[in-house]
Amino acid sequence: MIESTANIRVRFSETDAMGVVYHANYLPWFEVSRTQLMTEIGLPYRELQDAGFMLPVLEAHCNYKNSAKYDDELKIHAMMKTFPRVRIRIDYEVLRGDEILTTGYTVHAFMNRDGIAIRPPNFFLEKLAKAFGE
Amino acid sequence: MIESTANIRVRFSETDAMGVVYHANYLPWFEVSRTQLMTEIGLPYRELQDAGFMLPVLEAHCNYKNSAKYDDELKIHAMMKTFPRVRIRIDYEVLRGDEILTTGYTVHAFMNRDGIAIRPPNFFLEKLAKAFGE
Amino acid sequence: MIESTANIRVRFSETDAMGVVYHANYLPWFEVSRTQLMTEIGLPYRELQDAGFMLPVLEAHCNYKNSAKYDDELKIHAMMKTFPRVRIRIDYEVLRGDEILTTGYTVHAFMNRDGIAIRPPNFFLEKLAKAFGE
Amino acid sequence: MIESTANIRVRFSETDAMGVVYHANYLPWFEVSRTQLMTEIGLPYRELQDAGFMLPVLEAHCNYKNSAKYDDELKIHAMMKTFPRVRIRIDYEVLRGDEILTTGYTVHAFMNRDGIAIRPPNFFLEKLAKAFGE
Numbered sequence: 001m002i003e004s005t006a007n008i009r010v011r012f013s014e015t016d017a018m019g020v021v022y023h024a025n026y027l028p029w030f031e032v033s034r035t036q037l038m039t040e041i042g043l044p045y046r047e048l049q050d051a052g053f054m055l056p057v058l059e060a061h062c063n064y065k066n067s068a069k070y071d072d073e074l075k076i077h078a079m080m081k082t083f084p085r086v087r088i089r090i091d092y093e094v095l096r097g098d099e100i101l102t103t104g105y106t107v108h109a110f111m112n113r114d115g116i117a118i119r120p121p122n123f124f125l126e127k128l129a130k131a132f133g134e
Numbered sequence: 135m136i137e138s139t140a141n142i143r144v145r146f147s148e149t150d151a152m153g154v155v156y157h158a159n160y161l162p163w164f165e166v167s168r169t170q171l172m173t174e175i176g177l178p179y180r181e182l183q184d185a186g187f188m189l190p191v192l193e194a195h196c197n198y199k200n201s202a203k204y205d206d207e208l209k210i211h212a213m214m215k216t217f218p219r220v221r222i223r224i225d226y227e228v229l230r231g232d233e234i235l236t237t238g239y240t241v242h243a244f245m246n247r248d249g250i251a252i253r254p255p256n257f258f259l260e261k262l263a264k265a266f267g268e
Numbered sequence: 269m270i271e272s273t274a275n276i277r278v279r280f281s282e283t284d285a286m287g288v289v290y291h292a293n294y295l296p297w298f299e300v301s302r303t304q305l306m307t308e309i310g311l312p313y314r315e316l317q318d319a320g321f322m323l324p325v326l327e328a329h330c331n332y333k334n335s336a337k338y339d340d341e342l343k344i345h346a347m348m349k350t351f352p353r354v355r356i357r358i359d360y361e362v363l364r365g366d367e368i369l370t371t372g373y374t375v376h377a378f379m380n381r382d383g384i385a386i387r388p389p390n391f392f393l394e395k396l397a398k399a400f401g402e
Numbered sequence: 403m404i405e406s407t408a409n410i411r412v413r414f415s416e417t418d419a420m421g422v423v424y425h426a427n428y429l430p431w432f433e434v435s436r437t438q439l440m441t442e443i444g445l446p447y448r449e450l451q452d453a454g455f456m457l458p459v460l461e462a463h464c465n466y467k468n469s470a471k472y473d474d475e476l477k478i479h480a481m482m483k484t485f486p487r488v489r490i491r492i493d494y495e496v497l498r499g500d501e502i503l504t505t506g507y508t509v510h511a512f513m514n515r516d517g518i519a520i521r522p523p524n525f526f527l528e529k530l531a532k533a534f535g536e
Contacts, residue, residue: 009434011430011433011434011437012284012285012290012430012433012437012447013284013290013292013429013430013433015284015285016280016281016283016284016285017183017280017283017284017285017287017288017337017338018188018190019285020285022280022281023161023190023191023194024158024159024161024162024194024281025158027157027158027161027415028158028413028414028415031413031414031415032411032413035413035414035473044473045414045473046472046473049151049472054152056152056157056198056201057157057196057198058197058198059195059196059197059198060157060158060194060195060196060198061193061194061195061196062191062193062194062195063192063193064190064191064192064193064194067190069285070285070448070451071437071446071447071448115201143300145296145299145300145303146296146299146303146313146418146419146424147295147296147299147418147424147426149418149419150414150415150417150418150419151414151417151418151419151421151422151471151472153419154419156414156415158415161281162279162280162281165279165280165281166277166279169279169280169339178339179280179339180338180339183338203419204313204314204317204419205303205312205313205314285451286456286458291429291458291459291462292426292427292429292430292462293426295425295426295429296426317419322420324420324425324466324469325425325464325466326465326466327463327464327465327466328425328426328462328463328464328466329461329462329463329464330459330461330462330463331460331461332458332459332460332461332462335458
């Protein structure tokens with residue numbers, strides 16, 4: 001497993017009229033921790049894009065257990081639990097202190113500039129293998 | 135089954151640097167069609183809130199098949215397929231013409247003003263029974 | 269003056285923990301009415317983009333008088349009051365019934381694919397002259 | 403003058419189809435630095451809210467000079483330049499390194515729980531006076 005934890009402070013813009021964080025706003029937080037995970041293993045998403053690769057989201061899932069509120073300090077934990085073949089799955093936990101507020105996952109695949117789904121490029125798999133300690 | 139279809143035109147603010155709609159922005163569209171469905175069966179969410187009830191999202195899921203783009207005219211189709219007991223599940227399809235771009239679902243439960251999960255109130259179940267033709 | 273009025277229903281995702289629409293969310297509504305104004309005079313922004321032109325926002329301003337709430341039906345009124353030379357200014361009013369909730373304006377300039385500011389292209393000025401009845 | 407600088411990394415969700423940050427998304431960043439400024443002078447906005455006070459935005463303005471991009475590290479600089487009487491004005495600068503990308507300001511007034519505009523409460527003015535070194 002490879003993993004990374006990003007720190008977030010809830011913005012007022014992320015709340016809704018129920019007084020808590022709007023449910024869709026957890027997905028951008030997942031992305032913040034995913035971006036950080038990729039950067040830490042030497043594969044900044046920004047560079048992947050510049051090299052002509054995209055990693056669109058094929059599937060997204062959230063389980064909401066408890067609400068985050070304005071100005072809360074949260075940890076967003078991203079985990080790639082298994083070495084990917086074609087599809088890449090990342091799991092997430094949103095924590096306030098020790099309390100898990102939300103869990104979820106996203107599934108991704110590589111796409112080239114023409115929007116065609118492709119296998120993960122070799123440099124990606126090699127960096128990933130190194131991060132997985134293989 | 136009860137259902138409703140909302141019409142949406144993609145806003146520029148809903149796109150991202152991949153040139154397509156950002157994946158999290160489908161969830162607010164689901165909510166637009168859910169709001170419309172509730173209003174059409176005589177249960178405007180706004181009135182539920184004023185009466186002290188909330189219907190927070192417990193679970194949300196999206197499957198992305200094809201991308202929506204700026205200025206696309208879309209149909210957001212919301213379907214309550216089964217009569218709910220405690221939890222309420224709504225399924226969604228996002229269509230551009232005949233093409234299904236995204237499918238998904240949300241799961242909800244009733245909550246009172248104190249944030250305590252409660253059973254759906256009777257007036258809700260009665261209106262719903264009528265809409266289901268029971 | 270050329271003008272257009274778009275109809276909006278406030279989404280739950282656009283509210284914040286004060287129970288009203290978050291102030292930044294008026295700018296995407298301005299864009300909805302701006303998009304509609306451009307389309308109505310035969311200059312869909314989508315086609316401008318495909319032709320290699322962009323109209324980035326140089327300046328944006330909002331005056332908030334009264335709050336919009338979830339599920340409100342609003343009119344977003346966009347007005348190009350003067351024929352543009354280099355910069356294009358559009359004024360906006362957000363109305364609930366007869367009540368003006370918010371006013372504002374945006375200022376734009378043409379930019380080519382390389383991000384260089386350019387004069388408005390001739391076909392744009394011609395369509396605009398026709399719309400202004402000149 | 404009192405001031406504070408917040409650090410931001412641009413999220414993918416904040417970009418648009420022009421490949422840069424969507425113009426409305428600078429306003430939530432202004433709020434991040436405003437929240438930090440208030441907290442640093444001992445007046446966390448969260449506590450103001452709990453005490454029944456709100457500080458809605460009456461006016462917002464942005465001047466866009468250059469674009470921020472995905473994954474950019476930015477500084478959001480908030481400045482209260484003059485001691486407020488009834489209205490509170492805060493100025494902002496968004497910086498990438500030494501380059502100013504955007505400037506802007508917001509104007510606020512105090513409001514009580516009933517939505518009535520009120521003068522700033524004494525404890526607010528006292529903390530502020532201390533922060534201004536008066």
